[in-house]
Amino acid sequence: MDINLNDLLRRYRSHPFEDYFVETPHTGVVFFKVKEGQTVKGPGGEWLHRPGTLLYVIERERNVKRMTALWSGQISGIRLDIEGQFVEAGEPLFSIRHQLDKEEIIDRILTQVLYIFSAPQRARYFLTPEISARMEKQFKQGVSVELGEDVLIMSLMKRDTMISYEGVPGSLYKVYFNSGDMVEQGSPLLGICSPDKLQYVQKVIHRIRTEWEK
Amino acid sequence: MRIDQIHMADSGRLLSQLADRISYLIDIKGNSEYGNIGSLLGQIQRLRQSLFEIKESDLFEEIDRIEDRISFLEDRVAEKLSPAEIVNIVRSPQRFTLMDILENVYDSYTELGGEGECNIDPAIVVARATISRRVKNRLYSHQVMVIGHEKGQGEEYRNGGCARPWGNNKALKYMRVAETEGIPIHFYIFTPGSYPIEDYPGAAQQIARNLYVMAKLKVPMVSFISEGGSGGAEAIGASGLRLMGSRGYYSVISPEGAAAIEGKIREGEKLPRKLLEHCAAQLKITAEDNLRLGTIDRIIGEPPLGARRDDFPFFRRLRYEMLRATDELVLKTKNFRAFRAYALKRQAEEGKDVPEDFDLFIGWSLTDLERERLLEFRFKKYIELGKGYFIENKNILTQGIRKTKVFASKTYYDIRYGLLRPHHRNVQKVIEEVSGEGSVFLRKVTEPVRAAYDFVFPQPERPSKVIRSGEPERKSIFAEEWDPYVSPLANEDCTVTCPNAAKYGCLDLWVPDLYGEFCGVCPNCGHHFPLEYQWYLENLFDKNSVREFNAHIASCNPLGFQGYSARLQKDIKHTGRNSSIITFEAEVWGIRLVVAMLFSNFRGGTVGVAEGEKFVRACDVASTTRRPLLAYIHSTGGIRIHEGTLGVVQMPKCTFGVREYNDNGGLYIVVYDNNSYAGPVASFLGCSLYQFGIRSSRIGFAGPRVIRETTGQDVPTDYHSAKNALKRGHIQGIWDRREFKKNLYDALMTLGGPNLYYK
Numbered sequence: 001m002d003i004n005l006n007d008l009l010r011r012y013r014s015h016p017f018e019d020y021f022v023e024t025p026h027t028g029v030v031f032f033k034v035k036e037g038q039t040v041k042g043p044g045g046e047w048l049h050r051p052g053t054l055l056y057v058i059e060r061e062r063n064v065k066r067m068t069a070l071w072s073g074q075i076s077g078i079r080l081d082i083e084g085q086f087v088e089a090g091e092p093l094f095s096i097r098h099q100l101d102k103e104e105i106i107d108r109i110l111t112q113v114l115y116i117f118s119a120p121q122r123a124r125y126f127l128t129p130e131i132s133a134r135m136e137k138q139f140k141q142g143v144s145v146e147l148g149e150d151v152l153i154m155s156l157m158k159r160d161t162m163i164s165y166e167g168v169p170g171s172l173y174k175v176y177f178n179s180g181d182m183v184e185q186g187s188p189l190l191g192i193c194s195p196d197k198l199q200y201v202q203k204v205i206h207r208i209r210t211e212w213e214k
Numbered sequence: 215m216r217i218d219q220i221h222m223a224d225s226g227r228l229l230s231q232l233a234d235r236i237s238y239l240i241d242i243k244g245n246s247e248y249g250n251i252g253s254l255l256g257q258i259q260r261l262r263q264s265l266f267e268i269k270e271s272d273l274f275e276e277i278d279r280i281e282d283r284i285s286f287l288e289d290r291v292a293e294k295l296s297p298a299e300i301v302n303i304v305r306s307p308q309r310f311t312l313m314d315i316l317e318n319v320y321d322s323y324t325e326l327g328g329e330g331e332c333n334i335d336p337a338i339v340v341a342r343a344t345i346s347r348r349v350k351n352r353l354y355s356h357q358v359m360v361i362g363h364e365k366g367q368g369e370e371y372r373n374g375g376c377a378r379p380w381g382n383n384k385a386l387k388y389m390r391v392a393e394t395e396g397i398p399i400h401f402y403i404f405t406p407g408s409y410p411i412e413d414y415p416g417a418a419q420q421i422a423r424n425l426y427v428m429a430k431l432k433v434p435m436v437s438f439i440s441e442g443g444s445g446g447a448e449a450i451g452a453s454g455l456r457l458m459g460s461r462g463y464y465s466v467i468s469p470e471g472a473a474a475i476e477g478k479i480r481e482g483e484k485l486p487r488k489l490l491e492h493c494a495a496q497l498k499i500t501a502e503d504n505l506r507l508g509t510i511d512r513i514i515g516e517p518p519l520g521a522r523r524d525d526f527p528f529f530r531r532l533r534y535e536m537l538r539a540t541d542e543l544v545l546k547t548k549n550f551r552a553f554r555a556y557a558l559k560r561q562a563e564e565g566k567d568v569p570e571d572f573d574l575f576i577g578w579s580l581t582d583l584e585r586e587r588l589l590e591f592r593f594k595k596y597i598e599l600g601k602g603y604f605i606e607n608k609n610i611l612t613q614g615i616r617k618t619k620v621f622a623s624k625t626y627y628d629i630r631y632g633l634l635r636p637h638h639r640n641v642q643k644v645i646e647e648v649s650g651e652g653s654v655f656l657r658k659v660t661e662p663v664r665a666a667y668d669f670v671f672p673q674p675e676r677p678s679k680v681i682r683s684g685e686p687e688r689k690s691i692f693a694e695e696w697d698p699y700v701s702p703l704a705n706e707d708c709t710v711t712c713p714n715a716a717k718y719g720c721l722d723l724w725v726p727d728l729y730g731e732f733c734g735v736c737p738n739c740g741h742h743f744p745l746e747y748q749w750y751l752e753n754l755f756d757k758n759s760v761r762e763f764n765a766h767i768a769s770c771n772p773l774g775f776q777g778y779s780a781r782l783q784k785d786i787k788h789t790g791r792n793s794s795i796i797t798f799e800a801e802v803w804g805i806r807l808v809v810a811m812l813f814s815n816f817r818g819g820t821v822g823v824a825e826g827e828k829f830v831r832a833c834d835v836a837s838t839t840r841r842p843l844l845a846y847i848h849s850t851g852g853i854r855i856h857e858g859t860l861g862v863v864q865m866p867k868c869t870f871g872v873r874e875y876n877d878n879g880g881l882y883i884v885v886y887d888n889n890s891y892a893g894p895v896a897s898f899l900g901c902s903l904y905q906f907g908i909r910s911s912r913i914g915f916a917g918p919r920v921i922r923e924t925t926g927q928d929v930p931t932d933y934h935s936a937k938n939a940l941k942r943g944h945i946q947g948i949w950d951r952r953e954f955k956k957n958l959y960d961a962l963m964t965l966g967g968p969n970l971y972y973k
Contacts, residue, residue, distance in 0.1 A: 026722075049931045062708030063722055 005197075005204050008112065012105050018098045020071050024091045028060035029084060032093075036078045040069040040096060056093060073098035102212050106205055113201055114191035115168045119183045123156040125163075126179050135172070142171030142198055145190075152189065155180075170194040173201070225265065228277055233258050234308065235284050241306040242291060242299050242519065244487070249287045254280055292518035295461075298494040301469055303461050303520040304441045305406075310523050312339050312362040312402045318529035319536065320345050323360065326391075327384045330369075335381025337373045337409070339364040340388045343400075347537055349575045356540075356578055359392035361385050361450055362402030365441075367523075375441070376409040376924070379420040382449045386424050393433050398540050398578050401437035401450045406468060408446035408896075410916030410924055412933065414942050418892070418915035421449040422900025425866055428452040429593070429873040432585040434543040434578065436536060439464050439510065444853070444862055445896045445915070452866040454592050455539045458501045458510045461520035466862045467855050469494035471920070475855065481919055498773045498858045507772070508599065509859040512539070527568075534568045541576045546591055547584035596870045597830060599863045603772035604824035605792075624838050631840045631971070699752035701745055704729035710743070712736040733952050735909075742910035742951055744888050747796075747813035747848040754846075754955050755809075759801035764831050768792030769817075769824040771856070778856040785816045793824040794850075797832040799841070803959050805970065807844055808836035814849030814888065821894050822854040826864030829898065830871035837874065840971045842881040842962055845899060852892025861893070868898035876903075881966045885958070886911050886936070886945070904965055905945045907936035908954065913944060 024030060033054045034040060040053035052069035059065070078094040100108070119125065127135070128150050134143045145151055145165050151172075152163040174191035177183050193201055236255045239248070246252035257280060261273065268276075291299070303309065316323045316339075323343035328334050339362055346355040366372025377385070392399045408417050415423070425448060428435070435453035442451065442464030458464060467475075472493040473485050504510045514535050521528035541558055545551045554574055580588065607613070704726045712720035720738040728734060733753075734743040751760055769792065771779045786792060794816035800809050810832040812819045821829075829845075836843040853861040876882055884899045887908040896915060899905070907913055914934035921929050932938060939945045949957040962970060 046928050047930045049928075060709065061722065061724070062706075063710055065711055 005109070005113065005200060008109055009204060009208075012100070012108070016100045016105065017073075018071075018100055019076075020073070020096045020098060022055065022067075022093045022096060024058060024087050024089055024093060025067075026058070026060060026089045027087065028058040028065075029086050030056055030058050030082055030091075030093065032056045032078060032080065032083055034075050034078070034094075036075055036080075036094075038075045040073065040075060042069050042072040069096060071096050071098045102208055105212075106208055109204070109208075110174060110191055110201075111188075113197065114173055114193050115170065116188045117151075117165065117167055117190040117192060119185055119187050119189050120154070120163065121156070122185045123154045123183065124180055125177055125183050125189060126153040126155065127151065127175070128153055128162070131172070142173070142193075142195075144171050144195070145169065145192060165192075168192060168194055171198050173198070225273060225277065226262070229258050229262050229265075232277070232280055232284060235288070238306060238308050238519070238522070239284070239287060239291060241308070242295075242302045244298075244302055249290070251287065254283060288519060295519075296491060296495065297463070297497070297499055298469060298491040300461055300463050300500055300520075301494055304463055306520075307368060308522045309365075309440070310521050310525065310528070311367060312360075312364045312404055313367070314523050315362075315402060315529065315532065316341055316343065316360060318526065319533040320358075320360065321355065326388055331371045334384045335373075335378045336366070336369070336371045337363055337375050337377045337405075338381035338385050340384060345400075345533065345537065347572045347575070348570065349572045351571075354575050356537075357395075357397045358540075359388055359395075359397055359399045360402065361388060361399060363404040363441075363446075363450075365404050373409060375405040376407060377405060377446060377449065378409045379411065379413065379415045379417050382408070382417075382420040382424055383415050385450050386420075386427055389424075389427060389431055393431055396433060396579060398434040398436070398543075399431075399453070400536055400540075401435065401453055403437060403439045403447045403451055404441050405443050405446040406441060407443035407924075408449060408915070410921050412914055412938070412942060412944075416900075416915070416942055416944050418445070418896035419900045419944050421445050421865075421896040421915075422869065422898075424449045425452050425869040425897050426873055426901035429596075429866070429870045430589055430877070432580075432589065434540055434580075434588060436539040436543065438514070438532070438536065442859075443468060445865065445893055448862065448865050448897070452596065452869075454543045454588065454595070455512070456510045457512050457514050457535060457539060458504060459516050459521065460501050460513050461516045462501055463499040464501075464504050464510065464859050464862075465497050465499040466853055466858050467497070469497065469499070472497055472855050481922070492776075496773065496775050497855070504859055507603075507858070507860055509863050531568050537572070540578060543588065543591075544576055544578050544580065544584075547580060547587040593870055593874060596863075596867045599867050600823040600826060600860050603770065603857075603860050604822075604827055605768040605770045607766045620838075627838050627840060699749065701729040701734070701749050703734075703746070712739060712741050714739045714741050735951060740909060740950070742908060744814075744849075745951070747811060747815070750811070750846065750848065750887075750954070751796075754958070755800040755802060756804070760798050761800070762796060762798040763835065764797050764828050765792065767824050767828050767831075769794075769822050769854075769857075772823060772860055773856065773858050775856040775858075781817070781856075789815045791816055793828060794819050794821070795825040795828045797828050797835075799835070799839075802955060802962065805842070805959065805962050806839075807842045807962070808832055808839065809844045809846060811846045812848060812850045812894070814851075817854055818851035819847070819849040820851045820854035820861075821864050821868075822857040822861050823864065825854075826861075826867050829864075829868045833868075833871035833875040833880075836880055837878050840879075842883065842966055842970060843872075843875060844958070845882070845884045845902070847884065847886045847890045847894070847899060849888040850890050850892075850894045850899075852894065865893050865897035868894075869901050872898050872901060879969070881962070881970065883958075883961060883965070885949070885954075886913050887951075888912070891915065891917060891934075900944075904961065906947045906949055906957070906961070907939055907945045908951055909936060909948050911936045913939045 033056055040055065042052045044050040055067050055069050057064050057066050073096040075094050076097050079092070082091065131143065131151050146169050147165060149165050150162045151165045154161045154163050170192045172190060173193040176188040176191065183189065233255065236251055236258070239251055240246045246255070261268070261276060320343035323341040326340045326342060328336070330336065341360045343358055343360045344355045345358055346353050363375035363377060364372050365375035389399060408421060410417050429452065436455045436457065437451050437453040439447065439451070439456065439458040440462040442462070444466050447464065469490050470485060473479065473489045476493055477486065477489045479485055498507065501510070501513045505513055514532060516528055517525060538558060545555050545558065554576060706725045709722040709724050710728065711722050714720055714736070718739040720736050723736065728743065729745070734745045735741070769782055771782065794812055796811045796813065798809055800807060810829050812821070812825070833843060853864065855861070872882055882902050882904070884902040884905045885908065886905070889912045890899065891914055895913060912934040913936060916924070918929050918933065921927070936945065936948045940948055
C-alpha cells in the first residue's frame with residue numbers, strides 16, 4: 001500500500017491514455033479499413049451488442065473476417081506496409097490509443113490504492129445488516145471494518161453463509177456490487193482504504209472530479 | 215341559432231370549440247400549412263387574449279368569419295381524404311375511445327379486471343354492460359361482455375391501446391366468463407398493434423391462444439374496428455360479424471412500418487411523407503377497401519371527418535348497429551327465423567336514419583344446437599376468407615378430376631376410419647375382454663396340467679423380445695439409410711467462422727465439411743448454420759415418400775401493390791414454386807403424416823392468401839386421412855404486407871383450420887427453424903399444443919428493431935433464441951438438426967401413441 005498518490009496523479013495527467021495493441025488472430029491477407037489518426041468506437045448498446053468500428057478485414061481460405069474495434073480511441077502506428085499482404089498470426093497491426101476519462105482514472109487509482117476484497121465464489125452477495133445500517137448512518141466519515149468481522153452474506157442454493165473480512169483493517173471506501181447481484185468468482189466486492197490514507201484519497205478523487213476537463 | 219345571437223359569456227367557449235376544430239384539421243393534414251390554418255389559430259389566440267377589449271358586435275363578426283372559413287376548409291378536406299389522412303383521423307386525440315362508447319352506447323357498465331391505472335393492463339378494458347332497445351314503447355335490456363382497447367384520453371399508462379400479452383390474456387379470461395354465462399361479446403378494436411414483448415405469456419403466443427379459443431367460443435361475438443393494427447386487432451377480432459367505422463383503418467402493418475420496409479429506411483432516419491402516403495394508399499386500409507376485399511362485413515357511417523368524443527348521433531347509430539349485428543348472428547342459428555330476419559333486413563334498408571324503436575325483440579340466449587350452428591357459421595365464414603384472391607387452375611376437367619379424387623379419398627377414409635375402424639376397435643375390445651376372461655378361466659383349468667408338464671419336461675428360460683407395436687427396427691445410418699443428398703452449399707472451397715467463435719473458441723470450419731458431414735452444425739459449440747429447405751425434404755422423410763399436393767395454387771397481387779407482381783414473378787422463376795408453402799404427404803420411418811412447410815426463399819416465407827389456403831387445405835387433408843399434421847417452419851417473416859388485410863385474415867382462417875383439425879382428434883406438431891416471427895407465430899403456429907425449435911432458431915413476435923422503435927428499449931441479442939423461448943414456455947423442446955428425424959418419430963409415437971391416426 002506504499003503508493004505515492006502524487007506520482008500516480010502526475011503520471012495520469014501527463015499520459016491519460018491506455019494503448020491497446022491490435023494483432024492478427026491468425027494468418028491471412030490483411031486489408032485495413034481505417035486510417036492513421038482516425039477515431040474509432042468500441043462496442044455499444046446495453047449488452048455491448050452493437051459492434052464497434054470496422055478496423056480491418058483478414059482473409060484466409062476465402063473466409064473474409066471483419067474485425068471490429070473492441071475499444072474506443074484513436075488509431076496510431078498503422079502498418080500500411082502490410083496492406084494486402086499475407087501475414088502470420090500475432091502480427092501487430094496498429095494500436096488504439098484510448099483516452100481515459102475521469103471515472104476510468106479514478107477506478108485505476110482506486111484499484112491501486114484500495115485493498116480489494118474479492119468474491120470467494122460465484123454467488124449472490126449482500127452486506128450484513130450491521131454494515132448496511134452503519135453505512136447509512138456514517139458513510140461520509142467512513143465505515144471501519146476489522147479483521148474477522150462479518151461483512152458479507154453469501155447466498156448460494158438458498159443457503160446463507162457469513163463471510164468474515166480478511167485483509168487490511170480500514171474504512172469501507174467502495175462497494176462494487178448491488179445487493180443481491182450474482183457476482184463471479186474473483187470479481188471485486190469491497191474496496192477498503194487504510195485510515196491514514198482515507199482523507200488523502202478522498203481529496204485526490206475530489207480534485208480529479210472537479211479539476212480535470214474530461 | 216346564429217353565433218351573433220349567442221350571449222357574450224359563450225364567446226370563450228365558442229372560441230375554444232373553434233380552436234379544437236382547427237387543431238383537429240391540423241391533426242388530419244399533419245401540418246398547419248394547409249389553407250393557412252396556423253394563422254387562424256393565431257387569430258383565435260389573439261381574440262381570446264383581448265376578449266373584453268373588443269366590441270361585442272365586432273367580436274361575433276370575427277368569430278363568424280373564422281367559423282365560415284373553418285367550415286369551408288373542413289368541407290374541402292372531407293372531399294378528398296387520403297388513406298394517410300384517415301390514419302391521422304384515427305390517431306387524433308379528439309377521436310372517440312372505448313370509454314366514450316361505454317358511456318354513450320351502453321346503459322350501464324361495470325369494469326372488470328381492474329380500473330384505470332390499477333389494472334392488469336390498462337390498454338385492455340373489459341366490462342359487463344347492459345344495452346337496451348325499445349320495442350313498441352317497452353324497454354328490453356340485454357347483458358353483454360364488452361372487451362376492447364382503450365387508447366386513453368391523454369393517459370400515458372394506457373400505452374396508446376397497445377395491449378401487452380397479459381392484457382390479451384385478460385381478454386381471453388373474460389371471453390371464457392362470457393361463454394360460461396352465455397352472454398354475447400362486443401369487441402372494440404382501437405389498437406395500433408400489440409406491444410411486442412416476449413415476456414410470459416408472450417405477445418405472439420397469447421394472440422394465438424386467443425384466436426384458438428375464439429374459433430370455438432359458444433357465444434355470439436361482434437367486433438367494431440376503429441384502428442385495426444394487424445395482430446393486435448386479431449387478438450380480439452375473430453368474431454362472427456366484423457363492423458368497421460367509415461373513418462377507421464384496418465391494416466396489416468402501420469403505414470410507417472410498411473414505408474420503412476419498402477423504402478429500406480434505416481433506423482432513426484426520417485420517413486419521407488410522400489413514401490408514407492404512397493404506402494398507406496397501397497395497403498388498402500380504408501373501410502371501403504376492406505369491405506370490397508371481404509375482410510369486414512359492414513361499415514358504420516361516421517361524419518365526413520370522423521366521429522369525435524361528443525358525437526352523440528354516431529353513438530346512437532353504433533348502439534343500433536351493435537344490437538342489429540348481434541340479432542343477426544343470433545337469428546342465423548334459429549330454426550324459425552324467416553319473418554324476423556326479413557324484418558331486421560327491412561329495418562336496415564329503410565333509410566340511413568337510426569329508428570327510435572326496434573320492430574322486434576330478439577332474445578340472445580341460445581340452445582346447445584343453436585350454439586353448434588353458431589360455430590359452424592363462424593367456421594365457414596373464416597375458412598372462406600380470401601377465396602378468389604389466389605390463382606388456381608380453373609380448367610373444368612382438371613378441377614373435376616381433383617374434386618373426384620378428393621371425394622374418393624374422403625369416402626375411402628370415412629369408411630376405413632369412420633365406419634370400419636370403430637367397429638374393428640369395438641370388436642377388438644370385446645375380443646380382448648373375452649380372451650382376458652377366458653385366459654383367467656383357462657389358467658385355472660390348465661395350470662395344474664402345465665405345472666405337471668413343466669416338472670416332467672423342464673424348458674430353459676429365453677429372454678423375451680420386447681418390440682413396440684408399429685415401430686420398425688432401427689438401422690445404422692451407415693448402411694441402407696445413407697442418403698446421398700448433400701447441400702449445394704458444400705460445393706464452395708472456403709472456410710467460415712462460427713458466430714460463437716469469440717465465446718467458445720470455435721475454429722474456422724471448412725465449408726464442404728460443415729455442410730456435408732457436419733449437417734451445417736459447428737462441431738465445437740453446436741451452432742446450427744442455416745440450410746436450404748431441400749435438405750430437410752431429402753433427409754427428414756423416408757426416401758420417395760414425399761407426395762406434394764396443391765402445388766398449383768399460386769400467389770397473386772390482389773391489392774395491385776406497386777412492384778409486387780414483378781417481385782412475385784422473380785421468386786416464382788427463382789424457386790420454381792408458386793407460393794412460400796409446400797404441402798405434402800410423407801412418411802417418417804413408416805409413419806404417414808401431412809406436412810406444411812414454409813420456406814424462406816419465396817418472399818421470406820411470408821404468408822399471403824395462397825399460403826393460407828394451402829395450409830387450410832393441408833389441415834383438411836390431414837383431417838380426412840386421419841394423419842398427424844406437421845408444420846415445419848424453415849423460416850417465416852410474418853404476414854405478407856403486400857397482400858394487406860387479406861394476409862392478416864389468414865391468421866384466424868388458418869387457426870380455425872387447425873382448431874377444427876385438432877377437435878377432430880388430430881395431432882398437430884410445429885417445428886420452428888431459422889427465423890419465425892410475427893403473424894403466423896401469433897396464430898396457426900403459436901396455437902399448437904406441441905411446438906419445438908431446432909437449435910439456433912429464433913422465435914418471436916417482432917424483431918429487435920420493431921421492439922426498439924415501439925418500446926424504446928433495446929433487447930439482448932439472444933432475446934428471441936430457442937433457448938429463451940423454451941424458458942418462457944413457448945416451445946416444448948429444442949431439437950438438434952442431426953437428430954430431427956429421430957426426435958420427430960419419437961414425438962409422433964409419444965404424443966400420438968396408439969391414437970396416432972384416429973383419435
